[in-house]
Amino acid sequence: MDASTRHLRLALCAAAFALLDWGNAYAASPPHLRKQGSATQLMVDDQPFLLLGGELHNSSASSLAYLDQLWPTLKAAEVNTVLAPVEWDQIEAVEGRFDFTLLDGVLKQARAHNTRLVLLWFGAWKNSMSTYAPAWVKKDTQRFPRARTRAGVAQEILTPFSANTLAADSAAFRALLAHLKQVDNQHTVLMVQVENEIGMLPEVRDYSVAANAAWQAQVPAELTAYLAAHKDTLQPALKTAWLERGARASGSWADVFGDTIEAEEIFQAWHYARFVEALTAAGKSAYALPMYVNVALNRPGKRPGEYPSAGPLPHLFDIWKPGAPSIDVLAIDTYFPNFIHWARQFKRPDNPLFIPEANHAERPDAGADAFYAIGEHDAFGFSPFAIDDIKNGESSLPQAYRVLKQISPIINQHQGSGKLHGFKAPLSYEGEVDVAPQSVRMGGYTLSVSFNAPWEKLAPSEVQNRGGLVIQTGDDEFLVAGKGLTIVFGSEDGAQVGIEKAVEGSYQNGRWVEGRWMNGDETHQGRHIGLPGDGYTIQRVKLYRYR
Structure with missing residues (x-):
């Protein structure tokens, strides 16, 4: 066989394998x-995927030319x-005529840059409006009537x-998903957000004629049945409001929950949830x-309407869960300092943690928040806002994501097992x-x-930018990753614990590549494992016991 024939056969084999892989991917x-x-x-x-994301500014994907120039920034992030x-x-400027040219262009750009997408449906509501x-x-x-204040003033809501509004919004949303199913056999789009930050402003609820009539109507039996079935685990405010009325199974909203601002928020939340469910x-x-x-x-101390009332907040989870059972996740948008306080509330047995807006991308503690959420609460995704603003050297996020990408197979393997924990210093709202x-x-x-x-004297602002995770990979073996952690190991049986081996390194194409051995000064002569505070690193640690 001459060289040209051999090369041709090799090329044909390679093409056949490529087609096989293509077929498997699309299957x-x-x-x-x-x-x-x-x-x-x-x-x-069909493989676990740790979503390390970034959310664009609201208008960045409304122009293909504008989005195209952002990709170097997005890839660097x-x-x-x-x-x-x-x-x-944009997709239904004329009723009943759908134009997905822009969406198809966004899909094409994302595929060209080997990047997945989560689509945010800005339909009937975006930031309440x-x-x-x-x-x-x-x-x-x-x-398509508007919501109204108690005084009867129409709102931009x-x-x-x-x-009619539900029918029109549903028709557009269904058309969007049908188009995706037809054009996205590469699975570029992973998830879809339904509306955006639903909530009533500037009052606790809508006081339109239809809303007032609904307030006088019977509370749906499926809601009171859910409350009765979950009475031992209801959120405290909801449980109190319901029990104080004798846990009634029927009656108007005021009869069942009281004629209070809290009851009105419950009422509005139910009807938002039912709209979202449909x-x-x-x-x-x-x-x-x-x-x-x-x-x-x-915010602390604010009343419904002073914040966007009736959205899927933790104190209303037990309204949204029975109201919108087709929704897979109630997700957190957090721009407050007390990230840990909120992340804990959104992780429940019936609600996995996903953080689509984790404050602004350029914040120095963004990377630490990602490590904490993924490590401590098994978050399957983390995404700060304004990723198109990120600049090299001004955010901890790119370096944190580089490390999380390396260890994501190990994270995915151990999620939900109790062998994974995340760490970050809590920050209060103040x-x-x-x-x-x-x-x-x-x-x-x-x-x-x-x-x-022990020898560091750090300001609180420096401490809050540190965080990481620990994975137990064997009986005496741990993977430690993050920035600025000092870990002292002890034993539950009273034995002394020594560090047999601590090695800094990285995963390259899924294979562990050793770097420095850290068994001397870097472990403080065997006293602890220390991750440097100036960047995100990985160490593999093996322990031993002695008496």
Whole structure:
């Protein structure tokens, strides 16, 4: 066989294998969620996928030319997924005529840069308001009525009590998902956000004619049945409001929950949830991707309406869960300092943690927040806002994502097993940092984790930028990754614990590559494991016991 024939056969074989891989990829299930132990994982092409994302500014994906120039920034940020809005007014400028040219262009650009997408549906509501509805919806207030204040003043908010609005929004959303199913066999789009930060302003609820009639109507039996079935685990405020009325199974909203501002928020939350449920079911009937709703948080001391009332906040989870069962995740948008306080509340047995807006991308503590959420609460995704603003050297996120990408197979393997923990110093809403060491038990060992070495004198602002995670990979073996952690190992049986070996390194193409051996000064002569505070690193540690 001559050289040219041999090369041709090799090329044909390579092409055949490529076609086989292509066919296998497209034969894989669409993106979906699955349980693994106490965790929920996002499955992409039938493999666990740790979503390391960034959300664009609201208008960045509304122009293909504008988006195209952002890709060098997005790639430098080390994201594997971009969260990008799809606007109702752009895809259905004329009622019943859908134009997906822009969306198809966004898909093409993402594929060219080997990046996945999460689409944000800006339909009836975005940040409470209805500014992304098409002009034919905005202008026809008879057909598509507005929410109103107690004084009867119309708001820039479509009422959820309109069947016409629900039908129009659902038709557009269903068309979007049907188009995705047709054009996205590469599974570029992983999830879809349904609306954006739903909530009523500037009052606790809508006081339109339809809303007032609904307030006098009977509370749906499915809601009171859910409350009765979950009475031992209800959120305290909801449980109190319901029990104080004798846990009534029927009656008007005031009869069942009281004639209070809290009861009015419960009422509004239920009707938002039912609107979202119908919209989500319509979308999933066309293409059953994972879907979530996000929420703007409430500040301490503020009343409903002073914050966007009735969104899927923790104190209303037990309204949203029965109201919108087709929604897979109630997701957190957090711009407050007390990230840990909120992350803990959004992780529940019936609600995995996904953080689509984790404050601004350029913040110096963004990377530490990602490590904490993924390590401590099995978050399947983390994404700060304004990823298109990120600049080299001004954020901890790119370096943190580089390390998380290296160890994501190990994270995915151990999620939900109790062998994975994350660490970050809690910060209060007022900005006070709790620098106390944190303790956990892992497989017969106790770990005391602090955020500065004994010889360091750090300001609180420096401590809050540190964080990391620990994975127990064997009986006496641990993987430690992050920035600025000092870890002292002890034993539950009273034995002394020594460090047999500590090695810094990296994973390259899935293979561990050793770097420095850290058994001397870097472990303080065997006293602890220390991760440097000037960048994100990985160490593999093996322990031994002695008496």
